[in-house]
Amino acid sequence: MIAIVDYGVGNLFSLHSSLAAIGAESIVTGDAAAISKADAVILPGVGAFEDAAAKLRETGLAAAVRGVAASGKPLLGICLGMQLLFEKSYEFGEHEGLGLLPGSVVPMAGVIPAELKIPHIGWNALHLTPAGKNSPLFANVHGGEYVYFVHSYYATGCGDALLAVTDYGADLTAAVGQGNVLGCQFHPEKSGTVGLGILRAFCAMGGRV
Amino acid sequence: MITKRIIPCLDVRDGRVVKGVNFAHLADVNSPVELAEYYTASGADELVFYDITASAEGRALFTDILCETAKRVFIPLTVGGGINTVDDFDRVLKCGADKVSVNSGALQNPALIEQAARRYGNQCVVLSVDVKRVGGELRVFARGGRDDTGREAVGWIRDCVARGAGEVVLNSIDTDGVKDGFDLEMLRAVSEAVDVPVIASGGAGKADDFVTLFKTLPRVDAGLAASIFHFGEVKIPQLKAHLRANGINVRI
Numbered sequence: 001m002i003a004i005v006d007y008g009v010g011n012l013f014s015l016h017s018s019l020a021a022i023g024a025e026s027i028v029t030g031d032a033a034a035i036s037k038a039d040a041v042i043l044p045g046v047g048a049f050e051d052a053a054a055k056l057r058e059t060g061l062a063a064a065v066r067g068v069a070a071s072g073k074p075l076l077g078i079c080l081g082m083q084l085l086f087e088k089s090y091e092f093g094e095h096e097g098l099g100l101l102p103g104s105v106v107p108m109a110g111v112i113p114a115e116l117k118i119p120h121i122g123w124n125a126l127h128l129t130p131a132g133k134n135s136p137l138f139a140n141v142h143g144g145e146y147v148y149f150v151h152s153y154y155a156t157g158c159g160d161a162l163l164a165v166t167d168y169g170a171d172l173t174a175a176v177g178q179g180n181v182l183g184c185q186f187h188p189e190k191s192g193t194v195g196l197g198i199l200r201a202f203c204a205m206g207g208r209v
Numbered sequence: 210m211i212t213k214r215i216i217p218c219l220d221v222r223d224g225r226v227v228k229g230v231n232f233a234h235l236a237d238v239n240s241p242v243e244l245a246e247y248y249t250a251s252g253a254d255e256l257v258f259y260d261i262t263a264s265a266e267g268r269a270l271f272t273d274i275l276c277e278t279a280k281r282v283f284i285p286l287t288v289g290g291g292i293n294t295v296d297d298f299d300r301v302l303k304c305g306a307d308k309v310s311v312n313s314g315a316l317q318n319p320a321l322i323e324q325a326a327r328r329y330g331n332q333c334v335v336l337s338v339d340v341k342r343v344g345g346e347l348r349v350f351a352r353g354g355r356d357d358t359g360r361e362a363v364g365w366i367r368d369c370v371a372r373g374a375g376e377v378v379l380n381s382i383d384t385d386g387v388k389d390g391f392d393l394e395m396l397r398a399v400s401e402a403v404d405v406p407v408i409a410s411g412g413a414g415k416a417d418d419f420v421t422l423f424k425t426l427p428r429v430d431a432g433l434a435a436s437i438f439h440f441g442e443v444k445i446p447q448l449k450a451h452l453r454a455n456g457i458n459v460r461i
Contacts, residue, residue: 013305017280047330117404119332119375122430123212123254123460146212146460148285150332167210190285190307192249 002026002208003038007059009045009052009080018189022196024203032064040206041068045080049089049105049153052080053097062098069100069181074205076137082176082183083155091153100181103158103173108151112169119152124166124186126174132163136205137175137182140197147174147186147194154185180205212460213423213452214254214431215445216408217438219244221290222261224270226439245278248438251445254460256282257310257378257433260290272304279305289337293317298325302333310335310378313351316358319372326373331405336374338366340395341382347395354382362395363402370403377403378433381411388414388437391422396429406430416443416451423457 002024004012012028019026026042027034035041043065045052056062068075077085086097089105097105109118128135128143149166155173164175166186176183182202188195219226225239238244245256258278260271268291279286288301289310298309309329315322315336326334339350340362347362366377379399381392391412400407409422410433419432437443449459 011302011305011307013279013303014283014307017305018283021281021283046332117406117430120211121332121376121406122214124210149211169210189283192284196283 001038002203002206003035003041004028005035005041005043005061005065005081006030007052007055007061009047009055011046012044015042015044015078015189018196018199019203022200022203024199024208030059030061032060035061035064036067036071038068038073038206039208040074040076040203041065042202043075043077043081043084045078045084047080049080049083049091049097050093050095053084053089053095056084056098066098066100069098072180074180074202075100075182076202077183078189079151079185079187082185083153085176085181085183086155089153101155101158101161101176101178101183103155103161103176105153105155108154108168108170108172112172116169119150120168120172121150123148123191124168124174126164126166126186127171128164129162131160131177132175135163135177135182137163137177137198137201139201139204141194141201145194147184147188147191147198149174149186151185155183210458212254212458214408215252215419215448215459216255216257216431216433217248217253217445218257218259218410218433218435220259220261220435221271221274223267224274227261241274242278242281244439245282248445249282249284252449252461253284253445254431255285255287257287257289258306260288262291272300275301275306276304287335289335294321295324295328298329298333302329308333308335308376310337312337312339315369316349316351316360319369322369322372322374326375331373331375334374335376335378336366336369337378337380338362338369339380339382347398350382354380354385363398366399367402370405374405376406376408378408378410384412387412390414390418391432393422393425396422396426400426400428408433410434413437413443416448419448419452420455420457423452424455
């Protein structure tokens with residue numbers, strides 16, 4: 001069973017349907033016990049970092065997610081869910097994340113050329129780092145495949161946890177991972193067959209599918 | 210680098226795709242679910258679902274079909290038609306829409322854009338605008354292109370982007386159905402005025418029209434069309450191969 005963490009942020013319908021499409025059983029849940037019992041856990045999220053981080057703490061689910069990370073079971077953050085795994089975000093101020101991965105979340109404004117639009121919306125190619133090429137998350141990906149992004153902030157200072165970047169006038173972090181803690185800035189559930197392949201690889205890490 | 214997007218638009222009424230569909234190899238050419246799956250498999254980058262149902266009953270049927278489609282299609286889905294309130298946003302987002310497009314609803318109540326953007330984020334709010342030239346001015350039309358609102362288009366679009374619209378679909382009434390190419394002049398005026406993605410709609414008749422669009426106006430992010438895709442006059446895989454051969458970055 002895969003648990004999709006429901007903390008009142010974002011639309012979880014697509015994620016649930018995409019897991020069903022690859023034959024993985026999942027539940028959308030805000031129950032800490034159910035999250036702890038799952039074989040693998042996905043932390044989704046859209047919207048603003050500060051609100052999401054606050055909701056995760058208020059619901060007590062931050063502790064549940066930290067517990068999953070410590071247990072060694074696969075944990076995948078998607079989009080804002082990935083950003084929450086880092087130590088800090090500088091989106092409208094300075095906010096504390098879960099601190100499960102090294103690095104921080106910063107605006108892409110000023111980093112990318114001024115003529116490029118923000119948010120970075122659309123399909124862009126994945127370029128895997130050597131660590132990414134060895135990551136089980138990318139077992140079904142060779143590099144160069146297109147995935148769907150929607151974001152204005154990106155993770156930086158990820159060190160060896162950097163698995164993939166995408167080129168938007170600058171190399172932006174597209175995926176990260178350290179042991180069982182993984183994250184995608186893009187939306188695998190909206191990235192067609194490539195995205196489903198990435199979700200399938202993640203579920204396989206949890207012994208499901 | 211980010212790719213230019215190709216977006217087929219499905220007009221749905223009473224649970225069926227209308228505006229003519231002509232695919233010999235599909236079992237049920239008017240099924241939105243089958244058509245959406247077909248387009249996804251042929252390389253569409255995104256789909257737009259347009260609800261052209263009038264009655265509340267039809268709206269419920271549309272919602273069912275949308276859910277059914279969203280369950281089986283794993284690319285971004287934008288839904289428009291009859292979006293007048295934040296509750297309408299909620300209804301379609303719960304069914305699996307990723308973005309919601311507003312047109313007449315925003316003209317009646319521009320604050321709808323702010324309310325929706327605050328609640329769901331700017332990336333979720335797409336402004337769709339029907340524009341026609343009247344006495345040398347670009348004018349916004351309402352009710353599916355029937356009523357002249359008297360508003361100047363570029364100013365209206367700028368205002369909506371300032372309120373939080375994260376993307377603009379520009380439908381040129383002047384070139385719609387003419388199949389002689391996109392309205393480059395109108396698209397230039399709008400794409401230079403805003404910093405959010407602009408999606409060109411109205412006028413595509415052949416693959417070269419998309420090449421001209423992206424070559425002439427590098428700030429336009431996507432091209433949208435309906436009947437030329439439905440009738441197979443332009444097939445998405447060939448279109449994308451043609452775009453790539455002409456140096457335009459697309460997802461293949």
